[in-house]
Amino acid sequence: MPHRKTVVFDAYGTLFDVAASARLAAAQPGGEALADHWPALAEIWRRKQLEYSWLRTLMQAHADFAEVTADALDYALEALGLHDRTLRALLLALHDRLPLYPEVPQMLATLKSRDLRLAILSNGTPGMLASAMASAQITDAIEMAISIEDAGIYKPAAAAYALVEARLGVARDRVLFVSANGWDVAGASRYGFATVWVNRAGLPMDRLPHGPNHIIPDLARLPVIV
Helix, strand or coil, rough: CCCCCCEEEEEECCCCCCHHHHHHHCCCCHHHHHHHHHHHHHHHHHHHHHHHHHHHHHHHCCCHHHHHHHHHHHHHHHHHHCCCCHHHHHHHHHHHHCCEECCHHHHHHHHHHCCCEEEEEEECCCHHHHHHHHHHHHHHHHCEEEHHCCCCCCCHHHHHHHHHHHHHCCCHHHHEEEEEHHHHHHHHHHCCCEEEEEECCCCCCCCCCCCCCEEEEEEEEHHHHH
């Protein structure tokens, strides 16, 4: 693969641990009800969050990712029989300051030292991304955090990926796009980005028309590819 000057990351599930809000809430005062349920809550919440983004796109009924995230959480809590407004508020607050996966800080520092342009393209709102980046102390490493809100349509729509070219002024064939979501990699590959799939869970490849250029188990391997 030719050298790429711009590396664009998905945020949730790629840089930020999306299961952490449920896991951390279960360990805090007020989160005791999650002790036996947090893995199921994390799974349902994330699945519905993504499903609602896709369905709203198909229905042409856009709502920003903060609203979608809250709606998905309400579904997950009701599915598990958890009706606690304090717990709900705690989970949403923790979602705004998700921790990074352990290898991310060193990976970003390594790529930054090579004078690469680093950016984020995410379904998250500008506010959600700013909060997560500030909490994780990576704001200085990321040149730009691009929200799909600028296009009003969620990934994997082509208009979402087009924001990278428009906002960064870079041609698509000079972009390496990195995501832990197979559907996101498929959309980015179809758009024309070179792609890396971070397959943390060892999942089968999605049966979609476009696949990744590279598959890695975590982001510690990314500097070797770049």
